[in-house]
Every structure is written in C-alpha cells, then in structure tokens.
Amino acid sequence: MSLTVVANRVPIRRTDDGWKASVGGLTTALLPVLEQQGGVWVGMGEDAELPDRQPYPQDDPDFLVRRVPLSEEELENYYYGMANRVLWPVSHYLIQHLELKNEFIDTYRSVNERFAQAVLEESPDDPGEIIWIQDYHLMLAPRHIREERPDATIGHFWHIPWPAMEVFRILPWSRELLRGMLGCDLIGFHVQEYVDNFIESAEVLLGAEVTDDTVTYDGHTTRVEAHPIGIDVDRFRRMSATDEVKEKAAKLRDRLGTQNIVIGIDRLDYTKGILSRLTAFERFLEQNPEYHGKVSFYQIATPSRTKVESYQQLKREVDEAVGRINGQFARDNWVPVNYRYRTYTQFELCAFYRAADAALITPLRDGMNVVTQEFITATQNGALILSELTGAAYLLPEAIQVNPYDQDGLAGAIKRALEMPDEERRRRLTSLKTSVDELDVHRWAGRFLDSFTPPA
Numbered sequence: 001m002s003l004t005v006v007a008n009r010v011p012i013r014r015t016d017d018g019w020k021a022s023v024g025g026l027t028t029a030l031l032p033v034l035e036q037q038g039g040v041w042v043g044m045g046e047d048a049e050l051p052d053r054q055p056y057p058q059d060d061p062d063f064l065v066r067r068v069p070l071s072e073e074e075l076e077n078y079y080y081g082m083a084n085r086v087l088w089p090v091s092h093y094l095i096q097h098l099e100l101k102n103e104f105i106d107t108y109r110s111v112n113e114r115f116a117q118a119v120l121e122e123s124p125d126d127p128g129e130i131i132w133i134q135d136y137h138l139m140l141a142p143r144h145i146r147e148e149r150p151d152a153t154i155g156h157f158w159h160i161p162w163p164a165m166e167v168f169r170i171l172p173w174s175r176e177l178l179r180g181m182l183g184c185d186l187i188g189f190h191v192q193e194y195v196d197n198f199i200e201s202a203e204v205l206l207g208a209e210v211t212d213d214t215v216t217y218d219g220h221t222t223r224v225e226a227h228p229i230g231i232d233v234d235r236f237r238r239m240s241a242t243d244e245v246k247e248k249a250a251k252l253r254d255r256l257g258t259q260n261i262v263i264g265i266d267r268l269d270y271t272k273g274i275l276s277r278l279t280a281f282e283r284f285l286e287q288n289p290e291y292h293g294k295v296s297f298y299q300i301a302t303p304s305r306t307k308v309e310s311y312q313q314l315k316r317e318v319d320e321a322v323g324r325i326n327g328q329f330a331r332d333n334w335v336p337v338n339y340r341y342r343t344y345t346q347f348e349l350c351a352f353y354r355a356a357d358a359a360l361i362t363p364l365r366d367g368m369n370v371v372t373q374e375f376i377t378a379t380q381n382g383a384l385i386l387s388e389l390t391g392a393a394y395l396l397p398e399a400i401q402v403n404p405y406d407q408d409g410l411a412g413a414i415k416r417a418l419e420m421p422d423e424e425r426r427r428r429l430t431s432l433k434t435s436v437d438e439l440d441v442h443r444w445a446g447r448f449l450d451s452f453t454p455p456a
C-alpha cells in the first residue's frame with residue numbers, strides 16, 4: 001500500500017534549523033505511515049516563494065510534499081470564506097455566524113478541483129494506492145478524483161460534527177457538497193451521531209439508497225463509519241512526567257497562591273463556549289463566597305482565524321468578561337480569572353494540565369475535542385468537567401458531563417468537581433485514562449486504513 005494524504009495544510013514548516021514536521025494530531029498520526037511506506041501529502045501553498053513539489057526530508061526523502069498554490073483572493077474565499085464562515089458554523093449549529101456568498105462557493109469549487117488535479121498528477125494509479133482526504137475544506141475533491149479514476153480507493157475523514165439533516169440543508173449547495181463526498185469509498189466521523197446525520201442527509205436530500213451504514217448513489221457505494229480520533233498518548237505521558245513539567249506546574253501553583261486551580265484551554269473560537277464558561281465561573285463565585293480567594297480560573301486561548309470578524313468580536317467579549325469578573329471579585333493577592341491570549345508549546349500545556357485540580361472543557365459543539373484527552377493523560381488527580389455536546393462525551397462517560405448552555409449547571413459542576421471525594425476522583429480518572437489509551441492516534445490511523453479492506 002502507498003498513501004496520498006490530502007489536507008488543507010502541509011505537514012511541514014520552516015524553522016531556524018530548516019524544515020521540520022509540524023506538531024499536531026494529524027501529522028503525528030500520518031507521518032509514520034508516510035515514512036514507512038512512502039507517498040505524497042497534498043496541501044495548500046500559502047506562500048508563492050515555496051516550491052510546488054518538495055521531497056521531505058531533504059537529505060533522504062521519505063515522501064513528497066505537493067503544494068497547491070493559492071492566491072490571496074483564493075485563500076480569502078475558499079479558506080476564510082467557505083470553510084470558516086460557512087461550513088464551520090453550520091456544522092456546529094451556530095448559524096448566526098453563517099455568511100453565504102457566491103464567491104465563497106465559486107472559489108471553493110475551483111480550489112477543490114485543483115486539489116483533485118494535484119492528486120491525479122502525483123498519486124500513482126495502481127490498485128494498492130489509498131487516497132485519504134481530510135476535513136471540511138475538501139468536500140468536492142473526492143468526486144473529481146472519482147470521475148477521472150473510477151477504480152481509485154478514496155477515503156475522507158471529517159473532523160468536526162456533521163449536523164442534523166435539517167440544519168445541513170440550510171446550505172444552498174448542500175446537495176452538491178454531498179455528491180462530492182459520495183465520490184469516496186469510506187467516510188469517517190468521530191462518533192455514530194455524525195454518521196447517522198450524514199446518512200440521513202444523503203438519503204433525504206439526494207434520495208440515495210441506504211443499507212445499514214452504506215450509501216449508494218449514482219452507481220457508487222460509500223461506507224460511513226465512526227472512527228474516534230485520539231492523541232499521541234505516549235508523548236503526552238512522557239512529557240508530563242518530566243521534572244521540568246513538574247517544576248513548572250509547582251511554580252504555577254505557587255504563583256497563583258490559591259488552594260484550587262481550574263483551567264480552560266482552547267483555540268479562541270465561538271464554538272468552544274469560553275464566554276459561557278466565564279459567566280458560569282462568575283456565577284460560581286456569586287453563589288459560593290467561601291471560595292473567594294481560594295480558587296483561580298486559568299483560561300488559555302490560542303489566537304485563531306483572527307481575520308474573521310466574529311472571532312475579533314469574540315476576543316473583545318472575552319476581554320470584557322474577564323475584566324468584569326476581576327473588577328468585581330479580585331482582592332489583595334487574589335486574581336480570580338487569569339487569562340492568556342497566546343499559543344503555548346505542548347510541553348508548557350502539560351504543566352497547566354498537571355497544575356490543575358479541574359479542567360472546564362465546555363464547547364457549545366465540538367467534533368471530538370482532544371484537549372480533553374491531553375488533560376486526562378497529563379493529570380495525576382484532576383477532575384474533568386465536559387460538555388455533553390462534544391464527540392468526546394460519548395467516549396468518556398466518567399467525566400462530569402454538563403450542558404454548556406446551562407450556566408447554573410456549570411457553576412454547580414465546578415463546585416462538585418472541587419469537592420469530589422478523593423476515592424471517586426481516582427476511580428473516575430482511572431477509567432478515563434483507560435479510554436484515552438484506547439483512542440491513541442496511531443491506532444486511529446491504523447483502524448481507518450484497515451477499514452478499506454474489511455475482513456471477508
């Protein structure tokens with residue numbers, strides 16, 4: 001078998017020491033496969049200076065990085081437009097952020113065609129070849145590839161939720177997008193809910209024929225399966241057990257000086273429920289004066305999609321909420337909400353995970369949410385408060401599950417997490433750790449690829 005991965009981004013980045021593999025779940029999962037078996041990774045080229053074709057590593061190449069160069073205008077319409085302002089909000093049921101513009105879909109169509117063209121040029125036309133496309137940026141590419149290469153083996157993994165059919169059909173291009181996806185042999189989602197939603201969309205909107213988890217449309221059959229993603233468990237376990245991380249965690253606890261620390265770690269995105277979480281923490285402080293001076297909430301938010309207006313607005317609202325809460329509750333040596341708007345290394349994140357007594361992971365919707373798994377792996381005795389509207393919630397029943405829209409419920413969950421008896425905390429965490437071990441990202445990739453050849 002050889003592999004062609006097709007994703008919005010290429011898996012390498014330029015550093016002061018030359019080109020390096022980027023750090024991220026997808027790269028971690030797929031690079032070992034490419035290194036072992038060779039292949040191609042097709043992604044967008046955002047910088048006209050960079051070559052379209054770059055064998056990697058330079059000295060002794062294992063695979064080829066192929067860029068699809070995009071102009072600024074294309075990037076604006078395909079990525080910031082169709083992907084971030086259309087498909088992202090609709091898939092997360094947050095349609096108040098939806099912006100429908102013809103130039104978005106027009107550019108999305110042409111960019112998807114160019115990705116497909118690059119695949120056809122680089123990916124060998126032989127029976128062992130697997131073409132694995134990633135995510136909502138590339139819904140139309142599978143059909144283009146199929147039209148040119150009817151016998152190709154094509155898979156797609158969708159990393160975000162697939163919404164209920166009635167929400168997906170809001171998109172004026174819903175049928176065209178579905179037809180694009182149904183060029184695949186196999187489509188993967190994190191959990192069965194999204195599988196069911198996708199199948200219902202194909203059945204109702206296209207009149208496709210459905211048998212169990214397969215969809216037949218226009219003479220071609222696609223299997224649709226749940227393949228929950230994991231993290232690189234070994235890497236997080238090793239990092240969080242180093243002396244350096246332990247020291248950093250101890251220093252953070254000293255610096256904050258409170259008995260309890262609750263953390264939130266996310267990209268600054270309106271799907272992650274950061275504002276609702278802050279209001280819940282405010283309510284917790286209002287309802288529990290005995291905790292004043294005794295608990296700190298530490299929210300880390302990575303800048304994300306900063307060109308998009310709704311993200312700029314969210315940043316302003318979060319700044320304001322943090323100011324309001326600290327303005328009302330802070331006293332002498334106690335700052336109730338510590339907020340950092342920046343990116344940290346995974347190593348640094350591990351120190352936060354280790355320092356915390358509880359993590360507040362409360363997206364309004366999330367395909368999976370891997371911060372949850374990172375926290376579970378790194379913590380020694382932390383409690384997890386998890387939104388029931390995430391893919392992770394299906395897999396981690398031992399978390400304290402909450403409705404992220406219910407701020408009183410959230411405030412109550414914070415109290416419950418902080419007051420949970422040690423025995424119960426340990427029991428829940430042991431079971432959570434076992435679940436996360438099983439989800440490991442290397443196994444995820446293996447399971448998806450094995451699924452192309454189901455046992456006879």
Ligand code: ADQ
Pocket residue numbers: 025159160229265266267300301302342343344345346349366367368369370371374
């Ligand atoms: P994301 O929406 O990006 O991913 P998530 O799964 O939470 O969401 O992953 C975020 C990653 O960014 C984590 O690895 C985390 O460590 C990192 N990160 C967050 N804040 C950071 C900070 N301040 N500094 C540095 N790193 C930070 C999409 C879907 C998810 C799905 C994944 C994988 O939206 O639902 O789980 O893909 O399929």
